[in-house]
Amino acid sequence: QKEVEQNSGPLSVPEGAIASLNCTYSDRGSQSFFWYRQYSGKSPELIMFIYSNGDKEDGRFTAQLNKASQYVSLLVRDSQPSDSATYLCAVKDTYKYIFGTGTRLKVLA
Amino acid sequence: DAGVIQSPRHEVTEMGQEVTLRCKPISGHDYLFWYRQTMMRGLELLIYFNNNVPIDDSGMPEDRFSAKMPNASFSTLKIQPSEPRDSAVYFCASSILPETQYFGPGTRLLVL
Numbered sequence: 001q002k003e004v005e006q007n008s009g010p011l012s013v014p015e016g017a018i019a020s021l022n023c024t025y026s027d028r029g030s031q032s033f034f035w036y037r038q039y040s041g042k043s044p045e046l047i048m049f050i051y052s053n054g055d056k057e058d059g060r061f062t063a064q065l066n067k068a069s070q071y072v073s074l075l076v077r078d079s080q081p082s083d084s085a086t087y088l089c090a091v092k093d094t095y096k097y098i099f100g101t102g103t104r105l106k107v108l109a
Numbered sequence: 110d111a112g113v114i115q116s117p118r119h120e121v122t123e124m125g126q127e128v129t130l131r132c133k134p135i136s137g138h139d140y141l142f143w144y145r146q147t148m149m150r151g152l153e154l155l156i157y158f159n160n161n162v163p164i165d166d167s168g169m170p171e172d173r174f175s176a177k178m179p180n181a182s183f184s185t186l187k188i189q190p191s192e193p194r195d196s197a198v199y200f201c202a203s204s205i206l207p208e209t210q211y212f213g214p215g216t217r218l219l220v221l
Contacts, residue, residue: 032208043200043212044152088152092207096165097142101151 002027004091006100014108019076021103023089026070033065033072034090037083038102044088047074079107111135113213115201121219127189130216133182134203142202142210143176143186152200157207158184191220 003026013019021035032051036044050056050063050072062075072091076083086102114133122128134141142157156166161178169176173192178184188195196219202210 034208043215045212046209049208090152096167097154097157099152099154 002091002093002096002098004089004098004100006087006089006103008101009104010106011103012106012108013079015079015081017079017107019079019083019105019107021074021076021087021089021105023072023074023100024070025072025089025091025098027091027093027098028067028070029093030070030091031094032092033063034092035061035063035072035074036088036090036099038086038088040085047087076105079105081107081109083107113201113203113211115199115213115216117216118214119217119219121221122191123221124192125190126220127187128191128195128218128220130186130199130201130218132184132186132201132203132213134184134201135211136182138203138205138211139181140204140207140210141178141184142200142204143184144200144202144212145197146200146215147197155186159207191218193220196220 005024034049035047038044050065056063060077064073088102089100116131143155146152155168156176158178176186198215200215202212204210
């Protein structure tokens with residue numbers, strides 16, 4: 001059974017801090033890795049995806065991938081109260097997408 | 110663009126009834142995905158299509174579930190007969206490339 005694991009949280013950080021969200025996956029054959037944000041009662045929105053080991057930056061967000069450790073993370077810099085949401089990690093192998101259950105982030109003003 | 114359109118937005122039905130959920134993808138998108146989200150199991154991919162052809166339906170929970178995509182602008186997810194454990198939010202998503210999925214607003218299904 002392929003799995004994607006996330007700490008459910010909540011992860012609470014003060015406004016302006018860096019929030020670090022983590023995800024591990026079980027299938028070494030996984031090829032693509034995604035981070036989605038989901039506000040309460042809303043649908044998921046893609047933040048970014050990453051294929052290669054290392055860091056990928058997009059605005060205040062940085063995705064980090066370490067395939068050897070089967071670990072992907074998302075850093076949210078200068079966190080804002082509007083970043084408070086559930087963050088879903090997803091992993092794709094050849095055809096299949098598997099989502100984690102999400103980490104709830106709370107940014108305290 | 111209007112985005113992915115799903116109907117109905119809310120559905121309440123009784124156990125044993127047939128439920129049909131509908132999705133209109135974003136025009137020009139070749140991929141269409143159906144997901145189910147519950148508190149216990151999170152977001153699960155049920156099935157996805159590419160150019161109207163089912164690519165992976167291994168997430169469809171059992172024979173009570175079926176999905177069709179008769180043309181590029183319409184898809185249905187049917188549950189027959191419905192059971193209380195089917196209560197969830199069902200999302201449809203579409204994309205040009207599979208990496209960049211756009212989700213619809215979802216259908217909240219409650220089976221009594």
